[in-house]
Amino acid sequence: xxxxxxxxxxxxxxxxxxxxxxxxxxxxxxxxxxxxxxxxxxxxxxxxxxxxxxxxxxxxxxxxxxxxxxxxxxxxxxxxxxxxxxxxxxxxxxxxxxxxxxxxxxxxxxxxxxxxxxxxxxxxxxxxxxxxxxxxxxxxxxxxxxxxxxxxxxxxxxxxxxxxxxxxxxxxxxxxxxxxxxxx
Amino acid sequence: xxxxxxxxxxxxxxxxxxxxxxxxxxxxxxxxxxxxxxxxxxxxxxxxxxxxxxxxxxxxxxxxxxxxxxxxxxxxxxxxxxxxxxxxxxxxxxxxxxxxxxxxxxxxxxxxxxxxxxxxxxxxxxxxxxxxxxxxxxxxxxxxxxxxxxxxxxxxxxxxxxxxxxxxxxxxxxxxxxxxxxxxxxxxxxxxxxxxxxxxxxxxxxxxxxxxxxxxxxxxxxxxxxxxxxxxxxxxxxxxxxxxxxxxxxxxxxxxxxxxxxxxxxxxxxxxxxxxxxxxxxxxxxxxxxxxxxxxxxxxxxxxxxxxxxxxxxxxxxxxxxxxxxxxxxxxxxxxxxxxxxxxxxxxxxxxxxxxxxxxxxxxxxxxxxxxxxxxxxxxxxxxxxxxxxxxxxxxxxxxxxxxxxxxxxxxxxxxxxxxxxxxxxxxxxxxxxxxxxxxxxxxxxxxxxxxxxxxxxxxxxxxxxxxxxxxxxxxxxxxxxxxxxxxxxxxxxxxxxxxxxxxxx
Numbered sequence: 171x172x173x174x175x176x177x178x179x180x181x182x183x184x185x186x187x188x189x190x191x192x193x194x195x196x197x198x199x200x201x202x203x204x205x206x207x208x209x210x211x212x213x214x215x216x217x218x219x220x221x222x223x224x225x226x227x228x229x230x231x232x233x234x235x236x237x238x239x240x241x242x243x244x245x246x247x248x249x250x251x252x253x254x255x256x257x258x259x260x261x262x263x264x265x266x267x268x269x270x271x272x273x274x275x276x277x278x279x280x281x282x283x284x285x286x287x288x289x290x291x292x293x294x295x296x297x298x299x300x301x302x303x304x305x306x307x308x309x310x311x312x313x314x315x316x317x318x319x320x321x322x323x324x325x326x327x328x329x330x331x332x333x334x335x336x337x338x339x340x341x342x343x344x345x346x347x348x349x350x351x352x353x354x
Numbered sequence: 355x356x357x358x359x360x361x362x363x364x365x366x367x368x369x370x371x372x373x374x375x376x377x378x379x380x381x382x383x384x385x386x387x388x389x390x391x392x393x394x395x396x397x398x399x400x401x402x403x404x405x406x407x408x409x410x411x412x413x414x415x416x417x418x419x420x421x422x423x424x425x426x427x428x429x430x431x432x433x434x435x436x437x438x439x440x441x442x443x444x445x446x447x448x449x450x451x452x453x454x455x456x457x458x459x460x461x462x463x464x465x466x467x468x469x470x471x472x473x474x475x476x477x478x479x480x481x482x483x484x485x486x487x488x489x490x491x492x493x494x495x496x497x498x499x500x501x502x503x504x505x506x507x508x509x510x511x512x513x514x515x516x517x518x519x520x521x522x523x524x525x526x527x528x529x530x531x532x533x534x535x536x537x538x539x540x541x542x543x544x545x546x547x548x549x550x551x552x553x554x555x556x557x558x559x560x561x562x563x564x565x566x567x568x569x570x571x572x573x574x575x576x577x578x579x580x581x582x583x584x585x586x587x588x589x590x591x592x593x594x595x596x597x598x599x600x601x602x603x604x605x606x607x608x609x610x611x612x613x614x615x616x617x618x619x620x621x622x623x624x625x626x627x628x629x630x631x632x633x634x635x636x637x638x639x640x641x642x643x644x645x646x647x648x649x650x651x652x653x654x655x656x657x658x659x660x661x662x663x664x665x666x667x668x669x670x671x672x673x674x675x676x677x678x679x680x681x682x683x684x685x686x687x688x689x690x691x692x693x694x695x696x697x698x699x700x701x702x703x704x705x706x707x708x709x710x711x712x713x714x715x716x717x718x719x720x721x722x723x724x725x726x727x728x729x730x731x732x733x734x735x736x737x738x739x740x741x742x743x744x745x746x747x748x749x750x751x752x753x754x755x756x757x758x759x760x761x762x763x764x765x766x767x768x769x770x771x772x773x774x775x776x777x778x779x780x781x782x783x784x785x786x787x788x789x790x791x792x793x794x795x796x797x798x799x800x801x802x803x804x805x806x807x808x809x810x811x812x813x814x815x816x817x818x819x820x821x822x823x824x825x826x827x828x829x830x831x832x833x834x835x836x837x838x839x840x841x842x843x844x845x846x847x848x849x850x851x852x853x854x855x856x857x858x859x860x
Binding site for chain 1: 449453455793794797801
């Protein structure tokens, strides 16, 4: 009996020591959730959340110091996905979701200063000095990084018009359960 | 068909709504006088929209190419009348959203002059590829409503070595009778078209499935097919959705098409009877698809029946031709189970439109939906063996992934579940909504992946530019240093030379 207790205690101590050492020397530097969150964020580094880029926002989300509703380009869908990932409940009704947007150039005001071109994270703006610029709609993520750079306010964000291919049947509106019972 | 046969072949899925096909199905086919103006949408089929090849003001003949196919899956559009192209612009689409899409407008000159057609006397002497090519050029698409380009399906059937062609004469949707009418009036064309399709895909036999509520069509088709033992007329029980390809294949051959697989992968290919007649016209007569038979039916129609009308005719003009008893309370393109509600009648007739239903206020009542009582009727009715109540409950709370786990992707949107629901829950609308949302998510994901690639490319570019800049700066600095050294060396040399010169004895 003493031998059994002794050997188990020894094994416990030895394995505990191994685990303790492993935890110190093989520690993961980055929170794995952080890189997963970073994958989910748009990655356009637009800075609308107040952080320098998406990586910093992901770090703050993982640390729990930023709300899941921080990303305006991601909208409601991203907020819901982030909340699901982090296992928290969030009231999404307050999240303003303008739907997908793209930048547009008002050609009559554009002076061809090239500032928006430098700001665009996806190289979606084309143009040259003193030439009217334009936005490649397919490449624009609607992050809005170009909007504040424009000295003449020629850049605006506009919602992507709904086309036949993108139209979605609306969800049926149901009378609240119990309404029929109350009437009866 | 024996008694046992009857028991075993009677499908356990589906519903049997009152079919309302007569008297419209028994009324003789009427021909619509071509209207003054026709609107030909560029996108009347599955796949890429056609590309216009005419200019505004150009004169066209009947059957002339207006827009060519674009991409691998697409179909061309032809002029249904002779006349002048008066506009290329947007018209309201025959779609529940009421959004617009691109269309070519043709003003008729009422002469109906055809282009020079290229008829083929013996299609069976042609190579299968040539038949597929001619069918593609004639703009023939699946006329049962799916509007998949027929020639693309031929190539698929040929590639997968399909042995059986199934000719779909099911027409299980209530109210509709355009397929019934084409089998009664032009059975020869349907059988000939089916034989041409068999030749094009290399099939050995053709099974024509016709619901047993169309005895006249079965009789006419039997007479037409009497000379061809490879074309078998097979009456099938009248049960909705028998006209859906998976259900018809299962009833006729006993094979079940696996989820996420095509019918051709189990060795069969399905074509509608009207598509077969269109293939006959395209090959034997060289005529492109510019007209079709459309059923006009419903309680608000004065003289319901089938109309042979040019594509691009406005729905209002068709309804004016048959007469209206009252302003329709609801307009539907297609059948009442799966059709598209129309916001108004100023939309053109398209290739896939088998019927237009104008319902009276009495027929158009939508009962108020109540809570689910978990009776399970929808589960029994579902022809795909799904659990509609479970899927709808998840979609209702926005849990789309939960619905996907219940195989939402297998749903064929037939509407059986909503039809049998005692609480009148609009189940199919939930599924249509969820399918659209999921497709939108998929698109958003593709878009964000593309954006990430662009961002990475930009970072690489900025780094390269910075590297090149610093390299150029270093090079310039080195050049400057070299120049300076050279200049100094020269200066030293010059001084030395002067000294030497001065040092020399004069």
